[in-house]
Amino acid sequence: MITLKDLRKSYEVGERQVDVLNGLDLEIKQGDMLAIMGRSGSGKSTLLNILAGLDTADSGVYQYKQVYISEMNGNQRAQFRKKHIGFIVQNFALIDSKNVFENIALPLRYSKLSRGEIRDRVDRVLADLRITELQSKAVDTLSGGEMQRVAIARALIQNPDLILADEPTGALDEQTEAEILDIFAKLNQQGKTLVVVTHDQVVADYCQQIYYMQEGKVAPITS
Amino acid sequence: MNMILREVWESLKRRKWFSVLIAIQITALFFIGTLLFLTHTRIESKSDRLQPLDELTLYQLSDGLVPDSKLQAFLEQPDSLDQLKTLYQNLEAQFEERYIYLFNQMIEVKLGDDQKWDPFFHGYEQGAPIERLKKRSYKPMKAVQINEHGFTRFSIPLSKGAGFSSEDFHYNGNTIPVLLGAKYEPFYNVGDEITAKYIQKDLTLIVQGFIQPDTFVFNYNHPELYLDRYIVMPALQFDKIPQTEADELFQKRHYLQLINGTIFSDEEPYVVRRDLEQVKKVSDFSDMQIMGANSDTLNFMFSAIQVNKNLLKIMAGSLFLVCILSISILMITKFQDNYRNMAIHLASGATLNQLFSYFLAEIFFMVGLPGLVVTLLYRQVIEVSFGMYTLMNTMLFAVIVLISALPLYLQFRKLEISSLLKRSE
Ligand SMILES: Nc1ncnc2c1ncn2[C@@H]1O[C@H](COP(=O)(O)OP(=O)(O)OP(=O)(O)O)[C@@H](O)[C@H]1O
Ligand SMILES: [Mg+2]
Numbered sequence: 001m002i003t004l005k006d007l008r009k010s011y012e013v014g015e016r017q018v019d020v021l022n023g024l025d026l027e028i029k030q031g032d033m034l035a036i037m038g039r040s041g042s043g044k045s046t047l048l049n050i051l052a053g054l055d056t057a058d059s060g061v062y063q064y065k066q067v068y069i070s071e072m073n074g075n076q077r078a079q080f081r082k083k084h085i086g087f088i089v090q091n092f093a094l095i096d097s098k099n100v101f102e103n104i105a106l107p108l109r110y111s112k113l114s115r116g117e118i119r120d121r122v123d124r125v126l127a128d129l130r131i132t133e134l135q136s137k138a139v140d141t142l143s144g145g146e147m148q149r150v151a152i153a154r155a156l157i158q159n160p161d162l163i164l165a166d167e168p169t170g171a172l173d174e175q176t177e178a179e180i181l182d183i184f185a186k187l188n189q190q191g192k193t194l195v196v197v198t199h200d201q202v203v204a205d206y207c208q209q210i211y212y213m214q215e216g217k218v219a220p221i222t223s
Numbered sequence: 224m225n226m227i228l229r230e231v232w233e234s235l236k237r238r239k240w241f242s243v244l245i246a247i248q249i250t251a252l253f254f255i256g257t258l259l260f261l262t263h264t265r266i267e268s269k270s271d272r273l274q275p276l277d278e279l280t281l282y283q284l285s286d287g288l289v290p291d292s293k294l295q296a297f298l299e300q301p302d303s304l305d306q307l308k309t310l311y312q313n314l315e316a317q318f319e320e321r322y323i324y325l326f327n328q329m330i331e332v333k334l335g336d337d338q339k340w341d342p343f344f345h346g347y348e349q350g351a352p353i354e355r356l357k358k359r360s361y362k363p364m365k366a367v368q369i370n371e372h373g374f375t376r377f378s379i380p381l382s383k384g385a386g387f388s389s390e391d392f393h394y395n396g397n398t399i400p401v402l403l404g405a406k407y408e409p410f411y412n413v414g415d416e417i418t419a420k421y422i423q424k425d426l427t428l429i430v431q432g433f434i435q436p437d438t439f440v441f442n443y444n445h446p447e448l449y450l451d452r453y454i455v456m457p458a459l460q461f462d463k464i465p466q467t468e469a470d471e472l473f474q475k476r477h478y479l480q481l482i483n484g485t486i487f488s489d490e491e492p493y494v495v496r497r498d499l500e501q502v503k504k505v506s507d508f509s510d511m512q513i514m515g516a517n518s519d520t521l522n523f524m525f526s527a528i529q530v531n532k533n534l535l536k537i538m539a540g541s542l543f544l545v546c547i548l549s550i551s552i553l554m555i556t557k558f559q560d561n562y563r564n565m566a567i568h569l570a571s572g573a574t575l576n577q578l579f580s581y582f583l584a585e586i587f588f589m590v591g592l593p594g595l596v597v598t599l600l601y602r603q604v605i606e607v608s609f610g611m612y613t614l615m616n617t618m619l620f621a622v623i624v625l626i627s628a629l630p631l632y633l634q635f636r637k638l639e640i641s642s643l644l645k646r647s648e
Contacts, residue, residue, distance in 0.1 A: 049640070074575060075574050075576075078573065078574040079572070081569075082572025093567050110577075
């Protein structure tokens with residue numbers, strides 16, 4: 001489903017050039033559930049952002065099914081994100097000024113859907129994640145686990161093929177972490193492709209493949 | 224669009240008081256802009272046209288034919304009309320272009336019962352009983368009569384038609400040419416005839432032209448008389464001897480008014496008084512004096528507005544800067560506050576352009592709403608040169624929005640999505 005070839009990205013930090021991605025190759029198949037581990041600063045978020053079409057590499061090829069994301073401009077990538085990507089940003093990113101319902105509905109606001117359709121879709125996702133009773137709450141009254149469910153609900157609302165999660169359980173207790181991982185496993189069983197960035201071996205063990213990121217490349221870990 | 228409104232609304236709520244403060248500043252700025260606009264448009268028309276009259280002292284003449292019994296006795300004298308005519312001619316001969324007759328005397332016009340005429344009624348602003356006056360077939364309309372010297376010296380600007388020629392100031396036996404104020408333009412054309420009564424005499428008025436909007440004249444009693452709703456008539460000379468008694472009475476009353484003119488002079492007061500005594504003597508008319516002198520009707524207004532104008536300019540200038548600064552600061556602050564939220568929007572399928580449009584829409588709203596309110600208020604209350612005024616406000620609006628959005632635009636230009644996501648962590 002996804003082919004990354006020779007991706008390179010570097011940042012100028014003062015005089016120095018930091019190579020974050022350094023000829024990275026990666027192949028992801030439909031239905032994979034993938035963990036990416038690595039030291040802090042190794043470039044995991046950078047990779048995930050590129051996969052999401054939020055960021056771009058300096059060079060290299062990013063092919064998603066038949067299309068070359070690496071050839072797209074900003075607006076085309078926005079379309080791509082909207083259609084195919086469910087992104088769970090690090091630290092349960094929710095918008096404080098919107099309630100749970102509006103947070104989940106946000107991606108739909110960028111598509112031309114009627115009120116009724118939005119309502120239906122959000123209701124369905126709320127039910128799937130068993131958080132229907134939270135829908136009109138303000139987000140700052142939620143617990144960590146609830147917030148992460150809402151963030152997952154937002155990532156799922158467009159029914160994307162590819163779900164990207166950056167440290168989805170980093171700040172959760174074990175019990176809640178297990179619940180979230182269950183949700184991921186279910187999504188994977190439904191046929192979704194998941195890429196999860198994590199520091200946590202428990203999370204990684206839930207995935208079929210574990211990749212380790214180092215020196216701007218990823219390599220599979222075989223245990 | 225819906226999305227933009229939603230985001231603007233949420234954003235406004237986020238720094239409510241700062242936004243309200245800015246809205247107040249902007250309102251004040253538009254308000255001062257309005258004052259400047261008003262003084263500017265008025266000063267312009269004054270300085271060009273009336274500056275020459277500005278330095279002069281106004282001596283108001285007044286006949287001493289009071290009380291009524293004295294007036295009655297005078298009118299019954301067989302030669303009173305001759306006396307009045309001679310006096311008037313001598314006043315004009317002695318003072319020439321300094322003798323200006325500008326009198327505000329209504330004229331009765333035969334009109335249908337249409338409320339569009341209401342504002343043209345004599346005394347409309349003073350609360351005349353409009354409903355009662357409307358029932359008459361001849362309606363009392365605002366009018367001024369002006370002599371030839373007055374007409375040339377005020378150089379009343381026309382938008383259409385032709386001004387008065389010398390012959391127009393002499394009654395030709397059937398019609399009187401008139402100029403109509405700008406507000407009459409939709410209702411009449413040049414060449415139209417109007418049936419009217421002036422001092423109870425039936426007359427036909429011929430529309431000869433239209434006066435430019437916001438034109439004003441002044442005399443001793445009226446520091447500013449805007450002509451927009453007035454009928455301007457020549458102060459007529461009657462060369463023929465009246466045929467009927469009614470005609471004679473009409474002419475007498477008419478000339479009685481003509482002699483109560485104003486001398487616009489830059490000479491020493493004693494010279495003016497001496498010259499007037501001379502006129503009284505050769506005209507054999509003693510009941511006439513200078514009622515008062517006024518040297519700063521216009522002068523005073525000019526300087527007062529001038530001072531205010533400079534003050535206003537300084538205020539407008541500094542307020543302009545303060546507004547732009549505070550909007551820029553607010554927007555940059557919000558931009559930084561919103562890193563995390565912006566990342567979420569982007570991940571949800573937004574483009575950077577869309578995010579920028581939210582900020583821009585917020586600036587539009589913060590500047591546009593006060594601007595719109597002030598403009599609508601202006602239309603309700605003042606209305607003078609509304610087109611120009613709207614243009615000025617639109618430009619002011621555009622300039623504020625452009626300048627205050629600029630720092631934000633630059634921030635967006637150099638924004639890297641990765642740093643946005645970085646900071647959101
Ligand atoms: N906008 C930027 N400008 C300069 N350097 C950047 C920028 N974004 C990322 N970097 C650098 O790139 C490297 C990789 O960052 P990245 O966020 O991908 O790491 P990470 O593996 O996700 O780390 P963590 O586990 O702490 O989240 C880091 O050294 C970081 O400092
Ligand atoms: Mg990271």
